[in-house]
Structures are given as C-alpha cells and as structure tokens.
Amino acid sequence: MQFDLAVLPGDGIGPEVANEGIKVLQAIGERFDHSFNLHYGLVGGVAIDQLGTALPPDTLEMCRRCDAVLLAAVGGPRWDDPQAKVRPEDGLLTLRKGLGLFANLRPVKVFPTLIDSTNLKPDVIQGVDFIFVRELTGGLYFARPKRQWQTSRGRRATDSMTYSEQEIERIVRVGFELARGRRKKLTSVDKANVLESSRLWRQVAMEVAEYYPDVELEHMLVDACAMRLIQNPTYFDVIVTENMFGDILTDEASMLAGSMGMLPSASLAGVPQEGGNIFGMYEPIHGSAPRRAGLDMANPIATILSIAMMLRYSFGLIKEAQTIDSAVDEVLSQGYRTYDIMGEGKTRVGTKQMGDLIAAKVGG
Ligand code: NAD
DSSP: OEEEEEEEEESTTHHHHHHHHHHHHHHHHHHHTOEEEEEEOOOTHHHHHHHSSSSOHHHHHHHHHSSEEEEEEOOOGGGOOTTOSOOHHHHHHHHHHHTTOOEEEEEEEOOGGGTTSSSSOHHHHTTOEEEEEEEOSSGGGTOSOOEEEEETTEEEEEOOOOOOHHHHHHHHHHHHHHHHTTTSEEEEEEOTTTOHHHHHHHHHHHHHHTTOTTSEEEEEEHHHHHHHHHHOGGGOSEEEEOHHHHHHHHHHHHGGGTOGGGOEEEEESSOOOTTOOOOEEEEESSOOOGGGTTTTOSOOHHHHHHHHHHHHHTSOOHHHHHHHHHHHHHHHHTTEEOGGGOOTTOEEOOHHHHHHHHHHHHTO
16 A cells, blocks of 8 residues: 655654654565655754744645654754744644644553563553543643733733633544543543633533443543552543643653653544544654754654554554554563663663664564
C-alpha cells in the first residue's frame, strides 16, 4: 500500500527523534511492502526564524493533503520571550485546530523491563496500562476572551474556560468507544465542585453514558485524579478530560512510564478504531528538550511508538503496528537504554543507535 505522510521535525531534539521514527517506518515499508511518501514541512521556532510565522500556510495545506502527520517537538529558550508576538507553540495549537484534531490519545503503559527505572515503587506501577483521552481544541487554551490589558490599578489578564455540549459529547464518546474495546471502565475527570464548565461536562458525560450501558462511568475531581495516579495507577482504564487538565495530568502520568521519552500520542479528527483510517497527527508527548539537542542523547522511543499508533489508527496496519511494539519490547529486554531510562548493568546507547536497534528488529 501507499501512504503520504507529512513530517514536521520542529526544534531541539525534534529532528533527531523524527529521523529515528522515519527509520523504523521505512523498515516497516521494506518488510511489509508498503511505500511511505514523506513530505517535510516547517513548524515552530524553525519556521519563525525562516518565515516569521510558527505555522506557514504551506505547512497546513501540505498536512491536509496527506494521510497523516508526524510532528516531533517545537519550542526552546530562543523563542521564550514573554513579549514575543509569535511563539513556537502557536504553530502547534493552530495545527491542531486547523486540522480538526479534537481527540488526543495518550496511552500510558509501564514496560515490565523498565519497572526499576521509575521513581515509584515497582509494586505500585506493575501492570499500569491505561489511556488518557484529552480534549484538544477547546477550553482554556482556545476560548475567547484571552487577553492582557492595562487598568488604572495595574495590568490584568484573562483566559476563558468555555465548552459547548457538542465539544464535550464528541470527546466523551471517544472515551466510551475506547473503554468498550478495553476493560469497560471510563473515568471522566472534571472540577465540578467549582467550575461551571465542569458541571456541563459532567451532565453531558452522564447523557452520553446512556448509549454505553456496557461501560462503567465514574466521575473524579481533577485534584483527586492527580493523587490517585500516583497512589494507585492500576486503578485506571480510560480517562477522559478537558484540555488543560489533560495537559497537566498526562505529564504527571508520564513519570509512571519512567520518562517523557517513552510516551507516544495520537491527535485524531474522529472516533478512533483499530485498523481504521482516520486522519491524525502523531507526536511524542515530550517537548524539544533543548539541553539535549544535538547530543545524540534523546530517547526516540516515544516517537517510534507514535509511528506504531499511526499505523494502527490512520493506515489500518495492525500487524505492522504490533511489529513495532514488539521490537521496542525486545530491544529493552536486551538491556539497551538511552540516558533517561538507564539502569544498573544496562547498555547505554544514543538516539541513533536506539533507532538502528529497533529498525533492525522490525526488519526481522
Ligand atoms: P521537555 O519535554 O522538552 O523536557 C522535560 C524533561 O524531559 C527534560 O529534562 C528533558 O531533557 C527530558 N526529555 C524530554 N524528552 C526527552 C527524550 N525524548 N529523551 C530523553 N529525555 C527527554 O519539556 P520542557 O523542558 O518543559 O520544555 C522544553 C521546550 O519544549 C519548551 O520550549 C516547551 O514550550 C516545549 N514543549 C513543546 C511540546 C511539543 O512540541 N508538543 C511539549 C512540551 C513542551
């Protein structure tokens, strides 16, 4: 089969981890006889430097013409000035909105071989396997008004937490659909004791639940969820939540897996189905880790696992996706580690070597 893939390497370690993801994708192509046509584009700081905008219109158009998008990471201290008119992250937000990617899926799975590489006790994280569904195009990051202004008593600023019932319904449905294919338990996270938008969220979640009698729905306050993730993470199966809560909780959850460098994500324009062909953008959950850039240190596994999600949800290639998952498992079992997941008696490798090892396993 033939697929068109937009590749947006971005900034910092972005280009390094993107290369390794593509290396593994090419190995899949060779083994299973698929061809992936790659279309490279600019986004983030590199686009600001070259074209003065974080998301050039050409990049957005190119993504729309492709079957899926691989985005590595954007941002860095060079573009961090709070006074700056344009920021690398604007590119990301515009891309998500412009491509209608409202559902962000972030699986959190603890690899048995990495159980000793995290800061948590092995008996707490053993068997952790859940998935976050984060709303991605609404809430505090997008709603208006959003501004800063001068008053006679100093500066003020506002952001808005706004959701429509349609926005809530479609994301909660994604949660229910995923739960249906798993352990049939959905935790909807909100702050309904203080936020009006959360009270609407909870009402709509209960309405949607009527269509999914086979799935158990529970509501959890975001602060309680933050605590439970550390105290008893195996409790969760599927978690659905709004944009900012999801942003924060997923970073917290990444620590269960040992490193940000281990967690993939998919941002989808519809309800996901394994083996389906829904349009999506696939990215590691980490940022551009500027201090590690150019040093061949970054862990490429989050990007490689994002490629596996792409095969599963956008290209309908389940067997190929499983091949990548198993290759990662095997390479870790053989003791190879990047610096972030390094443990006693293991073999330390750089970004490229980790990519080579996984690509070689994929090649069979
Ligand atoms: P970060 O995710 O870049 O780094 C957090 C920590 O994790 C650092 O210690 C880093 O070295 C480590 N880390 C991250 N990815 C790793 C990898 N693949 N392998 C090994 N270690 C890794 O977050 P940050 O430091 O808060 O932000 C750096 C820049 O990235 C900022 O400009 C931020 O705005 C941007 N950012 C971008 C995205 C994105 O592109 N989606 C997401 C988060 C942050």
